[in-house]
Amino acid sequence: MSAEPLVADHGHAADEDGHDEHATTTGLSHTKLAMWVFLGSECLLFGGLISTYLLYKTRGNGRTLPTDVFDIPFTSVSSFVLLMSSLTMVLALSAVSRGEDEAGRTWLLATALLGGIFIGGQVYEFTTFVREGVAFTTNPASSAFFTLTGFHGVHVSLGIVMLMSLFVASVKGKLTQRNAETVEIVGLYWHFVDIVWIFIFTVIYLIPAD
Amino acid sequence: MAITEKTPLELGPGDTARYVERPLGVFTRPQGGRGWRDWLSTVDHKRIGILYGASAMFFFVVGGVEALLIRLQLAAPEGSVLSADVYNQVYTMHGVTMVFLFIMPLAAAFANYFIPLQIGARDVAFPRLNALSYWIWLSGAIFLNTSWIVGGGGADCGWFCYATNSGVAFSPSHGVDFYAIGLQILGIASLVSSINLIVTCLNMRAPGMTLMRMPVLTWMLLITQFLLLFALPVITVALFLLMFDRLFDAQFFNPDAGADPLLWQHLFWIFGHPEVYIIILPAFGVVSEIIPTFSRKPLFGYEFMVFSGIAIGFMGWGVWAHHMFVSGIGPISVAAFSLSTMFIAVPTGVKVLNWLATMWGGRLRFTVAMKFAVATVAMFTIGGLSGVTHSVAPADTQQTDTYYIVAHFHYVIFGGGVLGLFAGLYFWWPKVWGHFLNERLGNWNFWIMLVGFNLTFGPMHILGLQGMSRRIDTYARGYGFEFWNMAATVGSLLIAVSVVVFMWNVVKSKRDAPHLPPPGPDPWDARSLEWSIPSPVPEHNFDTVPQVHGRDDWWHNKYAENDEGTVVRVATVEEAAQTGEATGVHLPSPSFWPLAVAVGLPLIGYGLIFNLWLALIGALLTIASLYSWAMEPVDDPDATHDHHDDEATEGSSTEGDQP
Amino acid sequence: MSDTATSEHPEPATGAAGEHSDADHDEGHAHPSDWAYAKIAIVLAVITALEVFTYFETVLDWGVALVPSLIFMMVVKFYLVATWFMHLRFDSKLFGRMFTAGLTLAVGVYLVTLTVFEFWV
Numbered sequence: 001m002s003a004e005p006l007v008a009d010h011g012h013a014a015d016e017d018g019h020d021e022h023a024t025t026t027g028l029s030h031t032k033l034a035m036w037v038f039l040g041s042e043c044l045l046f047g048g049l050i051s052t053y054l055l056y057k058t059r060g061n062g063r064t065l066p067t068d069v070f071d072i073p074f075t076s077v078s079s080f081v082l083l084m085s086s087l088t089m090v091l092a093l094s095a096v097s098r099g100e101d102e103a104g105r106t107w108l109l110a111t112a113l114l115g116g117i118f119i120g121g122q123v124y125e126f127t128t129f130v131r132e133g134v135a136f137t138t139n140p141a142s143s144a145f146f147t148l149t150g151f152h153g154v155h156v157s158l159g160i161v162m163l164m165s166l167f168v169a170s171v172k173g174k175l176t177q178r179n180a181e182t183v184e185i186v187g188l189y190w191h192f193v194d195i196v197w198i199f200i201f202t203v204i205y206l207i208p209a210d
Numbered sequence: 211m212a213i214t215e216k217t218p219l220e221l222g223p224g225d226t227a228r229y230v231e232r233p234l235g236v237f238t239r240p241q242g243g244r245g246w247r248d249w250l251s252t253v254d255h256k257r258i259g260i261l262y263g264a265s266a267m268f269f270f271v272v273g274g275v276e277a278l279l280i281r282l283q284l285a286a287p288e289g290s291v292l293s294a295d296v297y298n299q300v301y302t303m304h305g306v307t308m309v310f311l312f313i314m315p316l317a318a319a320f321a322n323y324f325i326p327l328q329i330g331a332r333d334v335a336f337p338r339l340n341a342l343s344y345w346i347w348l349s350g351a352i353f354l355n356t357s358w359i360v361g362g363g364g365a366d367c368g369w370f371c372y373a374t375n376s377g378v379a380f381s382p383s384h385g386v387d388f389y390a391i392g393l394q395i396l397g398i399a400s401l402v403s404s405i406n407l408i409v410t411c412l413n414m415r416a417p418g419m420t421l422m423r424m425p426v427l428t429w430m431l432l433i434t435q436f437l438l439l440f441a442l443p444v445i446t447v448a449l450f451l452l453m454f455d456r457l458f459d460a461q462f463f464n465p466d467a468g469a470d471p472l473l474w475q476h477l478f479w480i481f482g483h484p485e486v487y488i489i490i491l492p493a494f495g496v497v498s499e500i501i502p503t504f505s506r507k508p509l510f511g512y513e514f515m516v517f518s519g520i521a522i523g524f525m526g527w528g529v530w531a532h533h534m535f536v537s538g539i540g541p542i543s544v545a546a547f548s549l550s551t552m553f554i555a556v557p558t559g560v561k562v563l564n565w566l567a568t569m570w571g572g573r574l575r576f577t578v579a580m581k582f583a584v585a586t587v588a589m590f591t592i593g594g595l596s597g598v599t600h601s602v603a604p605a606d607t608q609q610t611d612t613y614y615i616v617a618h619f620h621y622v623i624f625g626g627g628v629l630g631l632f633a634g635l636y637f638w639w640p641k642v643w644g645h646f647l648n649e650r651l652g653n654w655n656f657w658i659m660l661v662g663f664n665l666t667f668g669p670m671h672i673l674g675l676q677g678m679s680r681r682i683d684t685y686a687r688g689y690g691f692e693f694w695n696m697a698a699t700v701g702s703l704l705i706a707v708s709v710v711v712f713m714w715n716v717v718k719s720k721r722d723a724p725h726l727p728p729p730g731p732d733p734w735d736a737r738s739l740e741w742s743i744p745s746p747v748p749e750h751n752f753d754t755v756p757q758v759h760g761r762d763d764w765w766h767n768k769y770a771e772n773d774e775g776t777v778v779r780v781a782t783v784e785e786a787a788q789t790g791e792a793t794g795v796h797l798p799s800p801s802f803w804p805l806a807v808a809v810g811l812p813l814i815g816y817g818l819i820f821n822l823w824l825a826l827i828g829a830l831l832t833i834a835s836l837y838s839w840a841m842e843p844v845d846d847p848d849a850t851h852d853h854h855d856d857e858a859t860e861g862s863s864t865e866g867d868q869p
Numbered sequence: 870m871s872d873t874a875t876s877e878h879p880e881p882a883t884g885a886a887g888e889h890s891d892a893d894h895d896e897g898h899a900h901p902s903d904w905a906y907a908k909i910a911i912v913l914a915v916i917t918a919l920e921v922f923t924y925f926e927t928v929l930d931w932g933v934a935l936v937p938s939l940i941f942m943m944v945v946k947f948y949l950v951a952t953w954f955m956h957l958r959f960d961s962k963l964f965g966r967m968f969t970a971g972l973t974l975a976v977g978v979y980l981v982t983l984t985v986f987e988f989w990v
Contacts, residue, residue: 040971
């Protein structure tokens with residue numbers, strides 16, 4: 001999805017300024033700027049879902065609350081796994097931008113794998129909760145909890161799909177040092193999903209609900 | 211100058227689409243041309259702008275018919291044109307259609323068409339994403355309206371769709387499901403488009419085009435894009451919760467289970483108030499271009515204009531609860547939001563004063579565009595003043611849910627937004643189509659619309675203060691509502707007549723165009739870069755990317771001060787303008803994938819409502835199309851790269867510094 | 870917020886376009902080594918461990934300091950990932966501004982909303 005900047009091509013005015021063919025006004029890549037703008041927008045999306053949960057977390061309608069069934073040690077492990085996937089992600093970028101395709105592939109795969117473990121943990125957590133009497137429709141608190149964490153889970157899953165696509169592209173030899181920026185863009189998305197979880201882990205799981 | 215005499219829709223001889231024969235049939239990569247299929251695959255920001263504009267006008271008619279039904283129902287007491295149930299659906303869909311399917315896309319048309327031209331770019335930053343925005347918007351618009359046919363009627367909860375009215379208990383048809391999912395699809399379209407245009411504004415300006423040299427239209431549109439960027443996710447959350455409540459039995463808005471319906475109101479208005487500025491700021495931008503042009507003066511207080519626009523955009527986030535003064539949010543909240551609402555009138559007032567100061571002492575030319583622009587300022591000021599009365603919470607308590615509110619927001623949205631965008635249509639029509647709109651018919655259009663508008667919405671102030679509730683489907687005799695309701699209905703018919711006049715003007719102007727002299731690049735003696743290139747704009751926009759030396763750069767190419775300090779003409783338009791004859795300009799290749807991606811989304815929507823298998827098919831289609839898109843290079847290696855002729859490509863890329 | 874962010878931007882945007890492009894080219898050199906990333910990850914892991922320890926109140930009773938310390942640790946983690954892994958430290962300020970615009974707006978708007986709901990009392 002990289003786009004060619006069109007501004008400066010063949011324009012002699014641009015050439016007078018010493019711009020090369022791909023110069024943009026700010027000198028920054030379109031795609032990377034777009035990703036950051038998008039992430040800014042995502043803040044309000046997750047903020048809305050987090051606020052909804054916070055507002056509803058004690059509204060159990062006389063039934064079990066999500067906070068009653070939290071398994072903090074288990075979630076801590078899966079949170080740690082997701083956190084470490086950010087390290088492997090940044091190492092993947094580092095390797096690809098040095099031209100070490102083999103190492104890049106390894107780290108991409110590792111990142112996707114860690115993400116997969118996180119998602120697996122979430123599926124396990126959800127099924128356990130349902131068994132313990134906290135289902136999606138139980139009360140406002142449970143609806144909000146599953147929507148928030150599920151929404152985050154979908155983001156992680158999309159990230160895994162993107163990582164695997166990069167992996168396949170790399171195997172086919174289409175992902176090289178030249179388009180390391182693609183890895184960086186996917187990485188930005190991945191890290192963002194990670195920092196959202198950093199927020200969720202503290203605010204939803206660790207801070208006790210009175 | 212062959213290109214300037216050709217309207218974009220026309221299919222010239224020998225200029226048909228050039229499809230490369232390949233076994234994949236329709237999915238062969240399109241090569242660009244002028245057939246109807248090329249409109250489906252186009253990535254040209256100008257064509258996408260035209261598509262937005264044409265579709266918006268179509269939905270203007272749809273929403274207008276709904277408005278007329280409302281007015282016919284209310285023309286006399288105990289009206290029986292519509293049943294109470296259908297009335298609810300009609301006024302809801304009228305609001306949704308006018309906001310999301312008319313004004314926003316019409317503003318998007320201006321944004322798409324003119325942002326690149328005003329900053330001296332050849333396209334937007336992501337041409338294919340731009341096409342994607344349009345197709346997703348169109349698919350969402352069609353999806354939303356199909357609820358009349360397959361959903362058991364339109365949404366019936368008002369355009370802000372308060373919980374718990376929006377729940378299954380009170381709204382058992384699928385109308386609200388279509389509302390929730392349809393607006394999410396439209397939201398994706400606007401979000402993608404906002405990201406695209408923000409990057410375009412920041413990253414694709416011509417050399418010398420600093421931010422503080424950008425035309426005010428571009429500035430206001432940029433602020434609008436930021437508002438969209440940050441407001442849409444909030445409504446998306448709200449719609450998401452509503453959808454889960456209705457389709458999957460979630461408990462977000464169920465007071466019986468301890469949920470708080472006010473959550474919807476907050477989320478909706480956190481989006482909804484910036485949305486008001488999303489609607490009005492583009493019109494402000496249009497007016498800020500037209501008034502200086504027809505006053506032959508630079509815009510008074512450019513910096514104040516820009517910064518008050520930014521201030522409106524910023525403060526627009528701190529006033530949302532003034533829509534909820536009667537919702538029981540507590541005295542401290544009411545006081546705080548009253549105060550912030552009064553403050554936001556300041557930057558708006560700054561703008562109004564600056565427009566007046568621009569006209570002051572200017573050599574005014576009252577073309578139709580100028581008349582619309584001046585009317586915009588006047589009508590918006592009336593709407594703004596009645597808005598200030600809402601910020602006084604005790605008065606607002608009296609006005610809430612009466613026709614006074616309806617009068618207020620129509621003065622702002624119709625008087626400000628719609629009149630402003632009509633001004634833009636008359637102003638830029640020659641730039642887009644290469645011929646003027648007829649001024650005589652335009653005058654009829656303007657005066658009938660202005661009178662009709664005031665006759666429709668002016669009396670609503672009185673009705674509201676007399677205590678007539680909004681959203682009621684009828685009223686009894688003897689409350690004193692009869693006269694003004696009839697007046698409003700007559701007014702609405704006048705508005706309809708004025709729109710018909712506009713449509714006739716479009717047809718007639720096109721028909722007359724061959725017998726009239728072409729407008730040339732700069733028919734109004736205007737100020738910004740889009741007037742330095744031929745009308746209609748050649749596909750590649752600029753022959754050479756302009757070097758910008760200051761604000762109103764194009765004006766200063768035509769005029770300069772002489773030794774005595776008087777402004778004199780130094781170049782004719784023909785001398786200063788580009789010819790549009792450049793060849794070999796490298797343009798992005800068309801693509802069918804944006805359309806394919808967009809087709810999948812309403813399928814997901816229908817699937818969520820009726821059958822999840824259909825949603826799966828839609829999702830697979832979307833994902834497959836996204837992958838095909840990602841695999842497709844931005845520039846087709848087989849393409850001719852050039853819309854004129856192959857030979858010139860090599861010759862004209864003189865600098866030739868491709869890596 | 871967003872708008873102020875962009876409006877502060879005009880001078881660097883055009884004036885220094887050339888320099889920015891140069892900076893882009895030696896991205897590879899400017900970025901920290903893999904070992905630096907690993908060190909950040911270790912810090913993140915340690916903070917996470919601390920966070921999880923608060924859950925086991927028998928280890929240490931945090932009292933009223935619990936919520937502020939948890940928030941503080943969260944902010945530090947957030948900051949480290951954003952500045953190091955997402956390269957905000959090394960990249961153009963414009964990226965960070967776009968992101969913080971959304972972030973501050975989200976925090977501000979939703980804090981006000983929760984306040985109106987009297988969430989804190």
